[in-house]
Amino acid sequence: MSQTELGAPNDFIRAIIAEDLVRGKHERIVTRFPPEPNGYLHIGHAKSICLNFGISQENTPARCHLRFDDTNPTKEEQEYVESIKEDVRWLGFDWGEHLYFASDYFAQLYDYAEQLINQGKAYVCDLSADQIRATRGTLTEPGQNSPYRERSVAENLDLFRRMRAGEFADGSRVLRAKIDMASGNLNLRDPVLYRIMHTSHHRSGDQWCIYPTYDFTHPISDALEGITHSLCTLEFADHRPLYDWFLANLPVPAHPRQIEFARLNLGYTVVSKRKLLQLVNEGHVAGWDDPRMPTISGIRRRGYPPEAIRSFCDKIGVAKKESLVDVALLEHCVREELNQRALRVMGVLNPLKVVISNYPAGRSEELTAQNHPQQPELGQRQIPFSREIFIERDDFMEEPAKKFFRLAPGREVRLRYAYFIKCEEVIKDASGEIVELRCTYDPQTLGGSAPDGRKVKGTIHWVDAARSIEAEVRLYDRLFTEESPEKRGRSFTDCLNPHSLQILSGCRLEPSLAAAAPGQYFQFERQGYFCLDPRDARPDRPVFNRSATLRDTWKKVKGS
RNA sequence: UGGGGCGUCGUCAAGCGGUAAGACACAAGACUUUGACUCUUGCAUUCGCAGGUUCGAAUCCUGCCGCCCCAGCCA
DSSP states (O other): OOHHHHOSOOSHHHHHHHHHHHTTOOSSOEEEEOOOSSSOOBHHHHHHHHHHHHHHHHTSSOEEEEEEOOOOTTTOOHHHHHHHHHHHHHTTOOOTTOEEEGGGGHHHHHHHHHHHHHTTOEEEEOOOHHHHHHTSOOSSSOOOOOTTTTOOHHHHHHHHHHHHHTOSOTTSOEEEEOSOTTOSSGGGSSOEEEEEOOOOBTTTBTSOSEEEOHHHHHHHHHHHHTOSEEEEEGGGGGGHHHHHHHHHHSOOSOOOEEEEEOOOOBTTSOOOHHHHHHHHHTTSSSSTTOTTSOBHHHHHHHTOOHHHHHHHHHHHOOOSSOOOBOHHHHHHHHHHHHHHHOEEEOEESSEEEEEETTSOTTOEEEEEEESOTTOGGGOEEEEEEESEEEEEGGGBOSSOOTTOOSBOBTOEEEETTSOEEEEEEEEEOTTSOEEEEEEEEEGGGTTSOOTTOOOOSOEEOEEETTTOEEEEEEEEOOSBSSSOGGGGGGGGGGGBOTTSEEEEEEEEEOGGGGGOOTTOOEEETTTEEEEEOTTTOBTTBOEEEEEEEOOOHHHHHHTO
């Protein structure tokens, strides 16, 4: 259920917005999602995207801008711009005409900087980065004024223009705001507004050799776009006084309100661009879209539907408390969504051959199966059945544990949508491994029930030996063995889960799966949810990813 | 020993002076041709701690305690 359907605002940000609307402070709400195009989006960004775009959807007529915060040409690339757009769209959001780039404001930003200089509120500082750091003071001691702090307006203007003209080397000078070197808030100790970087920008090319910093760019970009509520994460709270300072000292068209909320932390995963990059670079995963990655592209490839991500973001809420969300909640949202739409099919991951000795050799038949028992409108399909089939190895125990009600010597089970079979003989190879089962079937039980009313305790899935298709199946587990790998700092890779990926080959799937298309969701009955791997699957070589397992209470009973 | 933020069930999270929502997880049971789904039931005498105000406090006041963020010419 969306926020709107719930009626009342249910987080402090929506409460603020509702209040502003009631007071008539704004005609319409305008939010923005401002990624820096220096990496791929991840689940943490999804929270911000759902918040910003969600709020705009709930307050029609409102809008949410997609703005690339591309002020640092040394880290940003066009490639990321495209992937970010794709990910936002995939999540189900639309920025309409409102696609912006901070780099498009470079000229205006420059003018505003000159205005600050003219007001005596900014100055060109010749100190080196090291010197600036050294004179910034510490958390408990005030900083020292730069010796260049009292330059005249004319000199500052001249120097700044020459910075822009490319007369000075990288790092030789910066433009700083003149605020308060003794402030308890370090962000107010004459922050840098412009730095010299003779680097070409992915959009503005070589037009500029000075680039504005985030602190200067963000509030002005927000104001120029008429953003009403600028939502960001908690670590920017300390920057708010600076954000407000710029807006108060410059003739900007609006004064957006910055509101901070806690970023998302998810158990058994890392959500930091730097760490995700490290996982990719060190080869711990196959790439940004590895299905084990918490990136949007990884999640998509894993087979999580966008609806599940949105519902997850709704459920985790928005607050200022730093929290660690249980991955079980994400998994629940994925299952909840997939349970509704995944087509049910049968696939045997670890095949054990079963020969039905009393079924006529050479004969075969087509049995009818439901595509979704709870949704008959999703139709039926035919599945082949004959004398030789495969069942799951786990569905047979030579010496059944208590409460195990699948197949065992002398026991009878139901083959889903087919017949009852009874295990008569266990065939082993020289090393004692079970290689085949000999069973008999009861022709009277076609469809799954016995005319004499006898019941079986278990129903197992199966696949026809001759007419099943072979496939590779990839099973995923959490990437880390510890719930908070981030807490380990840079050694977070020490707790990588060695079993996070299990590749099964020789799996046998019912023939209908030969027509599986990328983007389709399936439930392999009794196993979990699967989808075709969009990258590695080929018509002659299907590869399926397991998106999520089914809840398994039996696993709890047997304790494994 | 500066500044900012936060502390309500195992995990998220409502609550905004009137006597602790909901979700996930967990537990028990029902149903079941997926040990799935669905359904039912249980799950904070208590809100970091200690005082105070009040007829009444998770909500107001005071003082402690704990955790997170900030010393990039990153965002």
